[in-house]
Amino acid sequence: MKSLTKFMDSFGAILLAIIWIAPLLFAFWAATHSTSDAVNLNLFSPWTMDNFRVAWNGAPWLKYFLNTFTLVTVILIGQFILTTLAGFAFAQLQFPGKDYVFILVLMQLFILPEVLIVENYAMVSRLGLFDTILGVGMPYMASAFGIFLMRQAFKGVPIELHEAARIEGCGLLGILWRVYVPLAKPTYLAYALVSVSTHWNNFLWPLIVTNSPDTRPLTVGLSIFGAPENGVDISVISAATLMSVAPLLIAFLIFQRQFVQAFLRAGIK
Amino acid sequence: MTTTPFVVLKDVAKRWNGQLGVEGISLDIPEGSFTALLGPSGCGKSTTLRLLAGLELPDEGKILIDGKDVTTSAASDRNLSMVFQSYALFPHLSVAENVVFGLKVRRVPKAERLEKLHRALEITGLLGYEDRKPGELSGGQRQRVALARAIVAGQRLCLMDEPLSNLDAKLRNSVRKDIKKLQRDLGITVVYVTHDQTEAMSMADTVVLMKDGHIQQIGVPEDLYNKPNNTFVAEFVGAPPMALIGAAALNGFGGGKTIGIRAENIQIVPKGKGRLSCVVNESEFLGSETLIGLEHADTTGLCVLKSGLSMMPEGEEIDITFQDENLHVFDGAGQRMAAT
Numbered sequence: 001m002k003s004l005t006k007f008m009d010s011f012g013a014i015l016l017a018i019i020w021i022a023p024l025l026f027a028f029w030a031a032t033h034s035t036s037d038a039v040n041l042n043l044f045s046p047w048t049m050d051n052f053r054v055a056w057n058g059a060p061w062l063k064y065f066l067n068t069f070t071l072v073t074v075i076l077i078g079q080f081i082l083t084t085l086a087g088f089a090f091a092q093l094q095f096p097g098k099d100y101v102f103i104l105v106l107m108q109l110f111i112l113p114e115v116l117i118v119e120n121y122a123m124v125s126r127l128g129l130f131d132t133i134l135g136v137g138m139p140y141m142a143s144a145f146g147i148f149l150m151r152q153a154f155k156g157v158p159i160e161l162h163e164a165a166r167i168e169g170c171g172l173l174g175i176l177w178r179v180y181v182p183l184a185k186p187t188y189l190a191y192a193l194v195s196v197s198t199h200w201n202n203f204l205w206p207l208i209v210t211n212s213p214d215t216r217p218l219t220v221g222l223s224i225f226g227a228p229e230n231g232v233d234i235s236v237i238s239a240a241t242l243m244s245v246a247p248l249l250i251a252f253l254i255f256q257r258q259f260v261q262a263f264l265r266a267g268i269k
Numbered sequence: 270m271t272t273t274p275f276v277v278l279k280d281v282a283k284r285w286n287g288q289l290g291v292e293g294i295s296l297d298i299p300e301g302s303f304t305a306l307l308g309p310s311g312c313g314k315s316t317t318l319r320l321l322a323g324l325e326l327p328d329e330g331k332i333l334i335d336g337k338d339v340t341t342s343a344a345s346d347r348n349l350s351m352v353f354q355s356y357a358l359f360p361h362l363s364v365a366e367n368v369v370f371g372l373k374v375r376r377v378p379k380a381e382r383l384e385k386l387h388r389a390l391e392i393t394g395l396l397g398y399e400d401r402k403p404g405e406l407s408g409g410q411r412q413r414v415a416l417a418r419a420i421v422a423g424q425r426l427c428l429m430d431e432p433l434s435n436l437d438a439k440l441r442n443s444v445r446k447d448i449k450k451l452q453r454d455l456g457i458t459v460v461y462v463t464h465d466q467t468e469a470m471s472m473a474d475t476v477v478l479m480k481d482g483h484i485q486q487i488g489v490p491e492d493l494y495n496k497p498n499n500t501f502v503a504e505f506v507g508a509p510p511m512a513l514i515g516a517a518a519l520n521g522f523g524g525g526k527t528i529g530i531r532a533e534n535i536q537i538v539p540k541g542k543g544r545l546s547c548v549v550n551e552s553e554f555l556g557s558e559t560l561i562g563l564e565h566a567d568t569t570g571l572c573v574l575k576s577g578l579s580m581m582p583e584g585e586e587i588d589i590t591f592q593d594e595n596l597h598v599f600d601g602a603g604q605r606m607a608a609t
Contacts, residue, residue, distance in 0.1 A: 125537030160357035164325050168418075169345040178374070182361040 030238035038235050051239035055225070058236070060213050061243065064221035071133050071206075071217050072199045078141035079195055080188065086142070087150025088176050092162065102151075105114055108144035117208060131211040140199065148193055152186040154180050186265035193259055200248055218244040273298035274338065275458050276321070276426065281330030284314055290316045291482040294308035294330070298460065298475070300425070303452050305473035306462045313482040314462045315430060321460060322428050323347050324583060334426060349426040350419040354434055356411050358403040358418075360508070365390075365399040366419045375422075392451065409440050416448070420455060427452075427459045433468065466506050470494070478502055500603040503529045504570065509560060511597065515567035518545060522598070526606070529597035532560070535573040535589050543588025547571065552580040563589070 031052065032040040037045035055061075089095070090102050091131045120139045129135030157180055165175045181188075203219040216224075222244050226237045252259065274297035283290040291313035296303050319325045321332060323344035332340045339347050350371075354603075358558040366373075368389055372382045390396050393413040403411055412432060421428050432448070433441045433538050449472050452459045463469050469476050470490040478485045478493060478501075486498040497503040503511040510531045516522035540546075547565035559579050563571040573589060581587070598606045 117506065158355070158357070160353045160355050161359060163322075163344075164351070164353060164357035164359075165352045165370070165374075166324065166344040167322060169374045171345070174374060179359060180551075182359075225318075 027238040027241055030235045031242050033235065035233055035235045038238075051235045052243065054233075055236045055240040055243065058240070059221055059225045061218075061221070061240075063213055064216060064218045064244075065247075067133060067215060068200060068217040068219075071136055072196045074133060075137040075140050076192055076195050078137060079143050079146050079191075082142050083146035083150045083191075084176070084181065086147045087154055088180060089152040090147065091154035092180075105144050105147055109148075113139070114204065117205065120205070121208060128181050130209060131215050133215055136206050136209055136215070136217070137199075139205070143195075146195070149187055149191055150184065153184040157183050186262050189258075189262040190265070193262065197248060270358060274298055275302075275335060276460070277331075277333040278317075279280045279331040279333075281317070281320060281327045281332060283320055283325060283327050289482045291320070291479075294320075294484060296477060296484070296487070298458060300458050301456050301460065302474045303449070303459045303472060304475045305469035306460065306477050306479060307466060307469040307505075308479035308485075310464055312479040314464075314477075314479050316482075317479070318428050318430055318460060318462045322349065324350055334409050334431045347426075349428060350422060350423055350424045351428040352415045352419050352430065352432045354431040356403075356415040356432075356435075358411060358414055359471065360403055363400050363402055363563075364395060364406070364414050364417075367403065367414055367423050369606040370418065385421050385423070389417040392420065401518075405572070408436055408443065412436060412444060416451070420451065420457070424457070426460070429459060431462055431464070433463070433465075441468075447470065462484065467508060470506065480505075495531070496605070497597060498605050500527055500529065500599050503597060503599070507531065509572050510570055512571040513569050513599075514545070514565075514571070518565065518567035520544075525601040527599040527603065529599060530571075530591055530595060532572045534595035535591050537561075537573060537575070538588050538590045540586075540588050543590045545590075546586060547586045549581045549583055549585045549587060554578055554580065557594060563587070 027042075029114075032047050032049070033045050034048060034050070064235075086105070090098065090105075110199050116139070124130055124135040124138060127135070129138060161183075162175055165179050170178060201219060202217075203223065206217050207220045207223070210220060213221070222240055225240055226232070276296070276298040278294050278296040281294040282292045284292075294313075294317055296304075306317055308314045316325065320327050320591055321334075323339065323342060323346075326341060331338060332341070334347055334349070353452050365386055369377075369386050372385060376384075386399075387396075390399065394417050395410070395413055395417060398406065398410065398414075403414065405412065415432065419429075429448075433444055436444060445468060448459075450575065453499045453560065459603070461469070461473065462516050470493070473490060475487065476490055476493050477487050480501055486502045488496075493502060493506045497506060497511065500513055504513065509532050511531050512535075514527035514528040514530065516528055517524055519528060522528060537543075545565060545568075547563040547568070549561055550564040551562040552559055553562070558576050561573050561575060561581055563573060565571060
């Protein structure tokens with residue numbers, strides 16, 4: 001009986017893993033074979049790199065990569081600054097109406113970002129940030145999730161450390177920078193992972209707010225590249241998809257262990 | 270030592286949501302002295318220290334350090350250092366970085382920083398541990414890092430909040446001596462919070478005994494031991510503490526008073542010749558002497574010391590006697606009366 005449950009456990013885990021990785025494996029298969037071989041799943045057909053070449057020449061990928069990279073970096077920096085300051089205020093400072101403001105921030109978590117697209121669009125246009133990378137990133141910077149996470153992390157810092165730093169002559173920002181931020185490192189790492197992977201894959205909002213290849217991130221570029229009017233070639237699209245997910249995938253494979261540890265330490269699951 | 274006190278507290282009070290924290294705290298601390306704030310937990314000794322440090326602001330009263338009114342100054346402007354009960358070492362910084370933390374914040378030039386660091390580590394015997402993280406040190410070593418951080422900047426006033434309570438008994442004894450020596454050698458003023466009367470009595474020049482947010486007695490350790498202001502001081506100071514006897518049990522004192530007597534002043538005498546007869550209820554062998562606990566309806570904490578190992582059977586009835594000059598007389602409210 002015991003061995004049976006053990007077997008079922010492993011079996012279930014392996015089955016789920018296969019289901020989850022199947023699309024990726026197929027994309028890899030399709031990208032490295034000609035279209036007809038790929039669709040027929042002809043196992044002994046010759047391997048080819050032509051699809052990557054065709055895909056690479058079909059769109060300004062380098063520009064898209066750069067745009068996505070800039071986008072996630074700008075968002076992450078903005079989020080770090082805003083969530084650190086707001087989280088610290090909610091965790092350690094006393095000001096009137098603190099609880100109400102915190103509830104307002106948390107309410108942001110209940111609202112689907114898609115609901116706000118029209119309003120955000122109008123706001124970004126008013127700010128003159130339409131079709132800029134800053135405009136794409138702006139609505140995500142004051143992340144309620146991030147503020148909540150940082151507040152929790154800062155609350156876990158022993159008050160004696162705060163007091164010791166005060167006696168040693170630190171001002172409030174000095175304490176934040178020298179004591180709280182270094183101690184919350186695992187939380188920053190975990191949050192950075194969530195943020196980068198979310199915004200690397202974000203599609204709808206950048207699609208709406210970008211208009212030119214100069215600002216378009218990978219996801220939007222990929223969808224235009226794969227649009228029916230360009231002709232559907234499953235192998236070429238797979239190659240392009242693999243290219244756009246490659247950086248994240250490789251980073252995950254290399255830092256897998258650190259990632260999992262960061263999540264465990266920050267208490268997010 | 271200067272003529273005007275280095276640290277002055279004038280009628281300081283602090284309340285928490287209307288509840289009493291401390292009240293009417295007035296204290297003069299001369300420069301270069303070692304003052305212990307002593308008392309049971311919740312008596313307000315830590316609050317007093319935190320008020321002095323600037324971690325809390327008083328509701329009433331004034332605090333002066335070195336002649337300057339610092340009642341509402343920020344902790345960083347008071348030019349003092351502090352050793353916390355939990356040491357409060359920054360876990361992400363190495364020993365060296367922990368020690369020079371304050372110097373770095375105050376933008377002391379690097380060369381001077383290194384020189385002061387070296388000296389502080391030398392004094393505390395931590396040379397060679399510069400690159401360790403606090404998590405890789407033993408309790409005693411962490412304690413020394415906290416001390417090094419407190420002395421590195423050369424502040425003249427150092428506050429210590431139960432710095433020995435996380436150490437084991439043996440280490441506590443040696444660190445106690447180290448701290449005392451450090452204070453003497455550097456000539457700094459130390460205000461030291463503890464709930465351990467042995468610690469306070471052995472280290473301090475002046476002991477301030479507190480209870481329920483009020484000062485009970487300020488004095489040199491001998492005074493607290495030999496001339497307790499009231500029954501609380503009598504029962505708190507000394508090991509074993511002073512025994513209290515209701516005056517009704519003795520002849521010639523009149524009602525309502527309380528008589529205090531220390532164990533070393535009590536003698537056991539043959540039956541019928543003593544001033545009080547009581548029952549043995551425990552014997553505790555302490556090494557050089559044996560502590561015999563006695564029971565009598567009108568007394569609390571009555572005991573007698575016998576030299577060497579001399580256990581007495583429980584339940585045995587004995588007579589004790591003592592001299593009048595060794596008695597402490599307290600009135601009905603527990604206050605000390607003039608010697609009889």
